[in-house]
Amino acid sequence: MKLKRMGNQTVVFSNPSVILSSYSVVGPMEGQGPLSKTFNAVWKDTINGNSSWEVAESKMLEEAMEGAINQARIAKDEIDYLLAGDLLNQIISANYAARTMGLPFIGLYGACSTMALSMSVGTMLIDGGFARQVLVGVSSHHDTAERQYRMPTEQGGQRAMSAQWTVTGAGSLVLGESGEGPRITAATIGRIVDFGEKDANNMGAAMAPAVADTILNHLHDMNRTPDDYDLIISGDLGSVGLSLSQEVLKKNGLTFNNFSDCGVLIYDKKQDVHAGASGCGCSAVVFAGHILDKIKSGEYKRVLLVGSGALHSPTSSLQGESIPGIGHAVVIEG
Template identity: 55%
Template sequence: MPGKKRGKQTVVFHNPPVITSSASIVGPDEGKGPFGSYFDQVLPDYMFGEKTWEKAESKMLREAVKLAINKANLKEDDIEVILAGDLLNQTISANYAARDLSLPLLGLYGACSTMAESLLLGAMLVDGGFFSKVVAATSSHHHTAERQFRFPTEQGVQPTVTTQWTATAAGAVVLQSEGSGPRITAATVGKVVDMGQKDMSNMGSAMAPAAVDTIKAHLDDLKRSPDYYDLILTGDLGKIGKAIAEELFVVKGIVPKPFYNDCGVLLYDENQDVNAGGSGCGCAACMLCGPLLKKMQEGSLKKLLLVATGALMSPTSMFQGESIPCVAHAVAVEMN
């Protein structure tokens, strides 16, 4: 049997893992967007019955995992490992969610690329025969991210036009070696790309080059044209990053339009006050686990390339004047 690696950065799966279920929980603003009816649960407020936003985020992640497991007709003890992460220091949302579930955890940090990273690694574990039932999940919360990376929202600091709105959302999928549903057929591990951008309020422009680099690597490694996919979807570049990516596509000689869009653009309505669009781990996670997988089940979407993007800085690196290194991972999801 030929090896699974293709080109420099891509792997194909001989026994493509099946996404047997998914679940999504979103905050009030995300529920008001154009895909509000596709999410499993829309929270009435940001606290989710907890005393802090951080506890609310962990609860969102935990409940999304539980719901995905239940929808797969499994018990929590059936899950062999959770691959999860979030934006907070030491990935505390995932850590405490896994503690409450009493399940093995592989904690991940890829910033906003974490959903694709968890899917990529989970698919490798299942395809390799190491596990047969895995959960991939992630979350973000607007107020927890603002408090950690920018300014506490209570201060009322005015955002710039380039600032993106961190999504309050969690998504989880169950990956199994057998079953029916969309399959993860290939994945591309992204390289860290740093163009020297230092503005934390303009994340889309920082991440766009990494997204385009990974998309080009994926297409080159698999010798595919962009129109192989019904949709190529980046994670959270927002309006500004999406426009930059479209310019870079031309420079790189790939023109995926009209097959290209961005979760940060799609998640919110144009009339919502989210500045340059959505971001955060939960942005790509809820779009995948809500509307995208449902559209695949309905048959209106058959081949999807999800390219979640992440800015790998921290408050410490920003205080030290460092630039923003970024990464993007790509996961191909296909219906038979």
């Protein structure tokens, strides 16, 4: 069997998956940001008539996945696998959404890198001949994440300036073995990088070295330079993490102007989110709308999306453990 690996960490697909459709649902704060017109649906409030924030997040993910299937104009029983994940313990948002969807389900956890990870694994299933169509979806919710990782928002605790605002949003894609649309042509699976950061209010610093490591390894494996991409965009480093990642890359001889971050783009500076955005839903909704629109229009011909994740838990943080970082990258071409 001929290996499809390129270098140490990268897979180049013989049969790239096609992004047949996308759908994004966001909360009111995201709908007030600069990318508001690129989202498919904006909720008026963060609970949307549900009994809890957690139930609302699961329903938001369901809405995004149903929307992606409808946009693809295929029947639900034509989906071979559902790949989904979120930030909550035991990925409960994805689990309960999958219960409703009734599809063969593979739950994934990569923290905020889950969208890129899902796109990678979904394309591997298609390229390997194990699936025809794969549905991927991820979600996050500001209030569910705050309640799990930090403290209830009702307490009104002071947020550190390095803190990021968890996006309330869900994004979904239908990937197919054939059809019209942008293609996922390669993926670089990241490795854990941990520089000892322990501050859960500074996740950008924890994730930055991992993102830089994945970019460096991707370019080395593919024998490419940053100029081979119209855009290299990280998932949710925020302003602090983006700056630190640029420093790491510069020390390794790389400086480039086409490097951005979904967590920097989704909110306006006037919205007072401090260091920007985070959450599984961050890169999911920015990619499903803003970035895909530019690929489809021809403005971007090749994009490297690097999902970034802080793989800690409330328990590990309370026990004084450092925060492991991960970065998974996918190449999308128009």
